[in-house]
Amino acid sequence: MLTLRKAKGHEGKCTPNVLPCRINFSGPVGVSKRHWHPIKKSDGNSVVYFRGKKLYGKRIHIPKNYRGVVLSKSDQDLPETMPTEENIEEEANHSMSTECLEEKQEFEDIVVWGHETLPDESSDPYLRGINDWIALTKLIHAHENEDYVPGDEKLH
Numbered sequence: 144m145l146t147l148r149k150a151k152g153h154e155g156k157c158t159p160n161v162l163p164c165r166i167n168f169s170g171p172v173g174v175s176k177r178h179w180h181p182i183k184k185s186d187g188n189s190v191v192y193f194r195g196k197k198l199y200g201k202r203i204h205i206p207k208n209y210r211g212v213v214l215s216k217s218d219q220d221l222p223e224t225m226p227t228e229e230n231i232e233e234e235a236n237h238s239m240s241t242e243c244l245e246e247k248q249e250f251e252d253i254v255v256w257g258h259e260t261l262p263d264e265s266s267d268p269y270l271r272g273i274n275d276w277i278a279l280t281k282l283i284h285a286h287e288n289e290d291y292v293p294g295d296e297k298l299h
Contacts, residue, residue: 150215150245157213157248160200161255161269162193163262181254188261189254199261200254203273209280211250217243 181191181200189200205211255262255269264270 144241146241146243147212147214148217148243148245150247153246154248157250159211159213159250159253161253163198163256163258191256193256197259198256199259200256201262201270202252202254203270204252205250206277209277211253212246213248213250214244215247217245219243 179191179193181189183189187202189202191198191200253273255267257263257267262270264274
């Protein structure tokens, strides 16, 4: 089982950046303007030089009625809940551990960066993954929204 909660040290809003490289570190860094200064172009996309490489960034807005959050695994144990009558038998057959994720920050858009060219939804796994998840959630909740039109799930 998984539970989400807002962290005590919630840091407010941010804009996550997905870089086309492997960095053996996960977390916030104190970036100065000297090292990271993206320039926003008139088409809404961005360009920046990072360690001598030219990167093009595509800003993806999270759709209305969705929330983007930065999560961190919590080491805190959660109290076990008493099973209800409906799931006593099911819980007897499965031992369930409850993990907690804490919401550190939230975001309304995310920037996916590509080497020397703008990331393309057909070939970039991150853009494709974001669009696939949005499409899946819309299909799951389609009965709640009669105005849903299949194929209209791309992010803008």
